[in-house]
Amino acid sequence: MRPAGLVLIVAVAAASGAHAQKFDGLAATPPMGWNSWNHVGCDVTEAVIRETADAMVATGMRDAGYVYVVIDDCWHGERGADGKIQPDPERFPSGMKALADYVHAKGLKLGIYSDAGWETCGGRPGSRGHEYQDALTYAAWGIDYLKYDWCATEGLNAEGAYQTMGRALAAAGRPVVFSLCEWGDNRPWEWGPAIGHLWRTTGDIAPCWDCEVDHGDWSSWGVLRILDMQDGLRIHAGPDHWNDPDMMEIGNGMSASEDRAHFSMWAMLAAPLIAGNDLRTMSESTRAILINDEVIAVDQDPLGIQGFKYRSDGDLEIWFKPLAGEDWAMCVLNRGEAPRQVVLDWQAELVADDLADREALFKARLYRVRDLWTGEILGTTRRKLSAEVPGHNVLMVRLIRLLDAQD
């Protein structure tokens, strides 16, 4: 089977090139890193950022691929008389340049946060009308990544507002990954590829399996709700332009099996892998999930094709993701609490990228089946796969093509 996704990639890259306003090639695979919001919220300080950078190295996160340390909302002080934004002098007494130097010296990159509107979601100064000046300031500080939020944006057109900051970043000249945090309200998957490297598809995630958290005039959602909101969006993603189902909540209170399922599904979605837990104090179990290199490899696969739901049966869903070298990832997700038995007769399945005609993939090709959470070989696609998937958990495998054994 010729991966249909390749055709898609070429088409999107060409469309993107026509409007080129962004730094191409900074996110050939989904960005990986850490962001202060999910755990630290508005209490971010330079000590938190330094200690997190230290922890990213000490825990092996950096070596697993997590490179961006992103300061989210509430780092801001006031603007100077010339309009230049300054960090909060109490929270960041050493200044942003010194912090960037520190982070860079660790082999990491520094991200920062702003907002397209008058104010950030936390009520700090937004970038509206200050875009070029802020971009120059970020470049002078050595910023590598900008998460750009969508609060207090009355009167703005979303595409236009992100274009303005995108061009400002380009003019400032320092390569910056541009993360469009527009919440999916204005179909950012349609215009985001030309402007940024990733775009939020939904509102905020919450650290729960299947909940809606009411914040008054907005809600955040658990992992399953966010997952379901990705329906129909995969065609828009690819190298340098990713759907962003929000940052991860692994280590923030869900069970280990829920965390494992969350991580697996984010990898199936080719989602940006931005950890949101306290890396300084995380458990060995959390760490093991976050640095599982075989799951990360599914996420970071160079084809950059987002996975798809192949079929479902009640709480049981089977997802596939095409990988380079004609491999595939498969993930069986059990959304419910009760364990579920899954039986897959590979020879009878008509799995294919849903962008292509379906074909009897596993009749034409032989694959070894490797469990990505246990490391076990579950045989080949010559025999049926039969397994029990516990509640709120996954069975995630890589189908490794065996060239010699073909036919």
Add this chain to the structure above:
Amino acid sequence: MRPAGLVLIVAVAAASGAHAQKFDGLAATPPMGWNSWNHVGCDVTEAVIRETADAMVATGMRDAGYVYVVIDDCWHGERGADGKIQPDPERFPSGMKALADYVHAKGLKLGIYSDAGWETCGGRPGSRGHEYQDALTYAAWGIDYLKYDWCATEGLNAEGAYQTMGRALAAAGRPVVFSLCEWGDNRPWEWGPAIGHLWRTTGDIAPCWDCEVDHGDWSSWGVLRILDMQDGLRIHAGPDHWNDPDMMEIGNGMSASEDRAHFSMWAMLAAPLIAGNDLRTMSESTRAILINDEVIAVDQDPLGIQGFKYRSDGDLEIWFKPLAGEDWAMCVLNRGEAPRQVVLDWQAELVADDLADREALFKARLYRVRDLWTGEILGTTRRKLSAEVPGHNVLMVRLIRLLDAQD
């Protein structure tokens, strides 16, 4: 008759106050001044501005009320490395601060031009993403008036884009008349009052009586075309928030009678009176039109109620405008080439502000009728007015209420 316009004024002022983002009170009556575009176009230099300031004093224009000298497009050089806009060093070698000082020393005010988009209409740097920085720069230079154009604005929401610059001007702290040059495409009369002091209602004017000039992808229009495009907009205008039917073309090639009619009708519209001819070389006839203090008084009437078309008969239109002190202005416009006879039996007319119930105004009140172009008294409203109006000309009178003679 209680002028219905008074009710209107109170209502609009209250609505405007709720969003206050602009410097209130800078344009209690329609702004008056001169702008470089209509005559000089892109060839504007500091010498032109200095000489025009000199001419505004020498010709009596300043003393007639023309106070703003506005530099339109093409004054710009490049932005500096810090993003700060600089004037073209060849055209403005002394810099804008020195020019503002010169203009201010003459008892005049200095205006400048920018654009909400990436580029001005003349291809110079626009203010998009630079709004706050540009507003600070203008304030440092001593700028008093900003005309803000609408070229290269793809992806912008008009109201939001003008809000951004409006707030930037407010933040910079120097009082600036904010002229929204949005061409009427996005109903600026609905949102303009909260943001600026005047808003263009149409595309550009051309120096002709009744023509459309085709510029390829846009057109400019003669005086009559622009006049007709004001239909239905008067309810939106009032003190500090004016409909702007574009700058004047008086002295730019039309006949003296056409210029006189143009000036009269702009006064009836309570339009900003921004001259666009070469003040250094204008004829005595042109000067006499521009400084006709009785016509200017109609425009600058403190009630600030835009006039209305009362009735028409082919090429003959009769306009009224309520004035302070229960006076009225009346203008009979002959759009055609042939002279037309007009007969007005005041006692039979039911003239009133079209916002109020019509009543037999001239039965209840006695007025003296004064011709504003000849200075002649044409009797009172006790007897019929009978006059010939030459082609492409007006009969403009002020109806001066005679309190003693009432009833």
